[in-house]
Amino acid sequence: MTLSTIPDLLRPASYISGRWHANPDGQTLLDAVYGRPVAVISSTGVDFAEALAYGRRAGAAIRRLTFHERARALKALGAYLMERKEAYYELSMLTGATRRDSWVDIEGGIGTLFSYASMARRDLPDERFWPDGRVERLGREGTFVGRHLLVPREGVAVQINAFNFPVWGMLEKLAPAFVGGMPSLVKPAPQTAYVTERVVRDIIASGLLPEGALQLVTGEPGDLLDHLLEQDMVAFTGSAATAAKLRVHPNVVARSVPFNAEADSLNASVLGLTVTPDAPEFALFVREVAREMTGKAGQKCTAIRRALVPSHLVEAVTDGLRRELAKVTLGDPARDDVRMGALVSVEQRERVRDTLRRLQAEARVVISGEAELRGGDREQGAFLDPTVLLCESPLTATGPHELEAFGPVATLLPYDSLEDAVILTKLGRGSLAGSIVTHDRAEATELVLGMASSHGRLLVLNRDNAKENTGHGSPLPQLNHGGPGRAGGGSELGGLSAVRHHMNRVAVQADPTTLTAITREFVPGAAVTEDAVHPFRKSFDEIEVGDSLLTHRRTVTEADIVNFAGLTGDHFYAHVDEIGAKEGIFGRRVAHGYFLISAAAGQFVSAAPGPVLANYGLENLRFTLPVGIGDTIRTRLTCKRKIRKDLRPGETRPTGVVEWRSEITNQDGALVATYDILTLVERARDAFDPPLDAAPA
Structure with a gap:
């Protein structure tokens, strides 16, 4: 073709x-x-x-x-x-x-x-809307929150x-x-x-x-x-x-x-000082520079424009790049034997040639040549052969740090210390992406921390991630794409932070019950709803935010603590050693924190089969006060929020996740533990579910 x-x-x-x-x-x-x-x-x-x-x-x-x-x-x-x-x-x-x-x-x-x-x-x-961050208590009594x-x-x-x-x-x-x-x-x-x-x-x-x-x-x-x-x-x-x-x-x-x-920015890749020509990282660096030069014919805002190389490895890197770039075939991109196509237009090619001429005021060409063209028209088309320059005095030069040839062009910059390498990267005045190629963790740490303030994204490339890494120039939806200074000072992607850019953040101040009604997420201190039906007997569709259950009381005994220690193997001194516990921070033996969670589950669980299908997880666990022998605990379980789940391929039982706020208190009404429980709850089929007779996706 x-x-x-x-x-x-x-x-x-x-x-x-x-x-x-x-x-x-x-x-x-x-x-x-x-x-x-x-x-x-x-x-x-x-x-x-x-x-x-x-x-x-x-x-x-x-x-x-x-x-x-x-x-x-x-x-x-x-x-x-x-x-x-x-x-x-x-x-x-x-x-x-x-x-x-x-x-x-x-x-x-x-x-x-x-x-x-x-x-x-x-x-x-x-x-x-998106509730952002935690609820802030604005008044001493808890009646004013934001x-x-x-x-x-x-x-x-x-x-x-x-x-x-x-x-x-x-x-x-x-x-x-x-x-x-x-x-x-x-x-x-x-x-x-x-x-x-x-x-x-x-x-x-x-x-x-x-x-x-x-x-x-x-x-x-x-x-x-x-x-x-x-x-x-x-x-x-x-x-x-x-x-x-x-x-x-x-x-x-x-x-x-x-x-x-x-x-666009003058992105740099740094070959570590500790790398030797026979190390895997040396070959990785050469291949990455060559790939970034030739991918999209070098027309990437994240492409490597400056390759920082230890001074004693300049010749070896040049030879390696010469061999790697010799493999690049140029021509009609529809041909299977062509690895690099053309620039987007003849006008773009001429702009790159002009910048290349200007760069040669402070750098000399060390790799160039006219490759055989496999299809296409060298004059009417926008082809340009890969070109590598060497700037032998990069700390005093300006061109390599100011002029971007937006094509298959890179400049080698020798350096003698990691401090100099960091300085050279910063001379670009802000970059979208940088990479560090080394297997030495101390070296990687020094370079990352030195370069971080002037980069939007940094890749540390070595033998351990060579197979899975996505490359120096590949923005990912989950990670930041942007950079300071010359790179624009903005940010794209970065996971949900990019969604935030399109939204207005407003602070809402109210009483807990009103804030719960607005956000449809339970706020501590808000009014709750209690009825004769146990919350675990309700389907996902029947449960409402604020539905609550206050359990019966339970007094913690020494047998509870000893049996739990024997069951779990947790014989921590604060639970089982009378003398050690008295000398500890609590001054007495206390119940295991995980015993309290287990006991609370026994208080609020409805044992018979029903719409609650499984425990889906536990989050935000905090132990606030110790519980000792003779203390009495009670638990309040309140529906915090509901999350509908889509049916996955092969699933036929629609479900949702209900998040419950659990508060364990003692005989004085003081909070001893709080956490969120997630339960998988059956729901009715709705318009977003595939038909019952639909084939699995």
């Missing part, structure tokens, strides 16, 4: 206010491999003020969904797009990307939808993306915005907008997201930023120079519009 034939001229349209807007005239895009016209894009005629107003109105439909409902929609959308991925791969090759490059973009992007769907279902409540809530911003998340990842760049912003309850208006970079548009067409056709949850602008952004309001926000990915201009846009500043920037 090759790209010798080109599809009919594409005319990617904008999707605004629920309609597709196409223009016959506009900017002509050329394919990166042969230089032939591939698409015409334009945003002429788009009313950006109306687009933002439409998004704000449409956002109400997203906000009416709970976190779990949004998560289910994202999961379904991920499956829908995965079934159509081959169409995206075909278009992606026109941008110069190999299938391996496109896998990161396409399936990595779709995988981000699955990741956020999973995180939201696992860690967020099935509500439209807690933070996170609620969706009632605006539009404007997402301006770079050209290098037209699918991942969109989906990694869309996922946390949608989970957070905000609609997205996506502005992809023109060079690869036709790939983004193809994915958006499928998203709209799927009908899985509420109308207005996603809008698309192909072409120029026009006066888009002029119409932003206080509830809107901007997420930008691209060059540091462009980020600096956009963040001081007069309307962005005047309305205090949140602006998150993830900018």
